[in-house]
Amino acid sequence: MNIKFDPNNNVIKLCVMGMSLEESGNTEEANTMFLKAWNEAADDYEKFIAAYHFARQQKNITDKLKWLELSLQCALNINDDNVKSAYSTLYVNISKCYEELHDSDQAKRNYELSELYKGVPSDKGPFYHGTKADLKVGDLLTAGGISNYKPELQMNHIYFTANINGAGLAAALAKGEGTERIYIIEPTGEFENDPNVTDKKFPGNLTRSYRSKEPLRIIGEETEWNKLTTTQLSKWRENLAKNKGNIIN
Template identity: 60%
Template sequence: MEFNPNNPVIKLLMKGMHLNETGHVDEAAETFLQAWNEAADDFEKSISAWYIARQQTAIPDKIKWYETALGHALESDNESTKGSFITNLYSAIAENYKLLGDIEKAERYDGLALASISQPIDKGPFYHGTRADLQVGDLLTAGRTSNYQSELVMNHIYFTALVNGAGLAAALARGEGAERVYIVEPTGSFEDDPNVTNKKFPGNLTRSYRTQAPLKITGEVTDWLKQTPEQIQQWREKLANNKGEIIN
C-alpha cells in the first residue's frame, strides 16, 4: 500500500488536522482515534498513532503512543514509514523521556535517531511527471523554473517513487503538452524533499526526493490514477493559497 489522499484513514487524519488547526481539539482527538480504530495495517496504524500521540497532554501517554507508532512503523513493509519517519519517532520519544527526567532512555533514543539518519534507502523505481516530450536516455537537470512559483529557478530536480504522485505532478505542470510520466534513474546522491518531509504528515510518506545531479530517463509509464478536472482545480487552488516558502 502507498500513500493515497483518497484512502479513508488518510482522509480521517486530514479531517482531524483541519479540526485541530481550527481549534476543535476534542473533535480532532476523536477523529484521530477513529482513524486508529479503522486502520487496517501497520502503515495506517503507525501514522494514526503518531497523531494520537501529539494530542496527548500527559507525557507517559505521549510516549506510549509514539512507541506504538514506532512499533508499527518498524513492522510495516511500506517504504513510506522508513527513513525520516523512523528518525522523527525516535527523536519524539527521546524528547519526552527528557521531559520525564529519564536521561538514560532519552540518550538511548537519541542514539537510535542519530543512527537512523542517512541517505534515503528507497530503491525505487522512481518517476518524474512533466508535460515535456522527452526520450529514453535524455537527462533531466536542475535550473528550471518552478511549476508553483514562476519567478523561482529551482536548484534541484524532483522525483518520487509513487507513480500516482508523478502523475499528479504532470497534471499540475506548466505547458500545453500531454501529461507524461517518465521512469528515471538518479545519477548522483539524493535526499528527502524538505518541502513535504515532516510537514502535514510525519516523515516522507509521499516518497518525494530531490537531487542536484541529473536524472536519466530510462522509460515511460502510461498507466496511473488520473485526477478528475475538479480534483486538479482543487489542487491548483490549494497551491495558489499556499503562502509557504519553497525550500530551494
C-alpha cells in the first residue's frame, strides 16, 4: 500500500474541508464532513486520519476516547515511518481522556508511551530537497537561504522531506527562473521534525518534513514526480498569500 501523504486523497480533502468549516464556526457541518471521511476511508491510513479528526469533535469524553483509540490502532496496524510521528500525539490525547475519566493508571501508561515516541525522528529516507538551483552530486545545501514563503525571512535551517511530492511543491515554489529540480540528499548531522507542519492540522508529521542546522549532501537527482499543473500552482500561491501565520524559524 502506498501511504505517502497525498493532499489529493479524497479522505484527506474531506478532513481539510472539515477543518475549514470548523475554523469558520460551522461545527455541525464539520462533524458531518469528518464522519463522511470515516465512512469513505478504505484502509488503515485513511481510517487513522479520519478517526483522529472525528474524535476531536466528540463532546462526550468516552466517545472521544473510543475514536482516539481506534485512530491509534489503525496507525499501529500500519507500523510505518509515514505515521510513527503521530504516535506521541495520539498517546498524549488518549492520556488526557483517561485523566478526565479519573483513571490515573491508564493516563500514566499512555503518557509514558507518548514520551517514548518523542525525540529525534527515526526516518531513514530516502530524503529529497526541491529547488530551482543547478547543483551537482557532492554539493552541500546549507541553512541561511531566503524563505520561499516569506521573502523577508532568512532561514536558520535547511529543509527537506521524505515525500517526493512535497519536494516537488518546494521546487515549484522556489525563487528563480531555473528548471525545477529534486535532489536526493543525506543529512550530515542531526535533524528534527519541521515544527511548521508537525501537529498543526494532522497528527504528527505526516508529510515527513524535516529541518537541520547542518548541511545536506546531494547524493543524486530524482527526475520523475507528479508536477503541479499551472492551476494547482496558482492555487498554492494564492493560499500562501492569504496565510498570515508566522513561520517557526
